[in-house]
Amino acid sequence: MSCSRCAAEAVTPSGWCADCEQQHYAWSRQHAADILWQAGSGAALAMLVGLGAPLLGLSPLLGILGVLAGASTFLGLRVWSQRRRRQQFLATSLPRAYLP
Numbered sequence: 001m002s003c004s005r006c007a008a009e010a011v012t013p014s015g016w017c018a019d020c021e022q023q024h025y026a027w028s029r030q031h032a033a034d035i036l037w038q039a040g041s042g043a044a045l046a047m048l049v050g051l052g053a054p055l056l057g058l059s060p061l062l063g064i065l066g067v068l069a070g071a072s073t074f075l076g077l078r079v080w081s082q083r084r085r086r087q088q089f090l091a092t093s094l095p096r097a098y099l100p
């Protein structure tokens, strides 16, 4: 199997070579602030459920569900966004071999 981006021979488990992974890592630091809205959304959902449920007269134990829902929202957004950024990176950047 070769790198799906630049067709190099040696690949990492992600399907890209170490060189492309390094370039993606450097590129992805422009979007490091993504984690803010992802963690913020998860925390907001956890607070809404965890603090809202007792306000509505429901069991405070629902706070546990709120935390789980918030954490899985955060992780889901994180995975989805990283996948989207990888696609963006593939579409907008040239592998070193193709640079003029």
Ligand SMILES: [Zn+2]
Binding pocket: 003, 004, 005, 006, 007, 008, 016, 017, 018, 019, 020, 021, 095
């Ligand atoms: Zn590569």
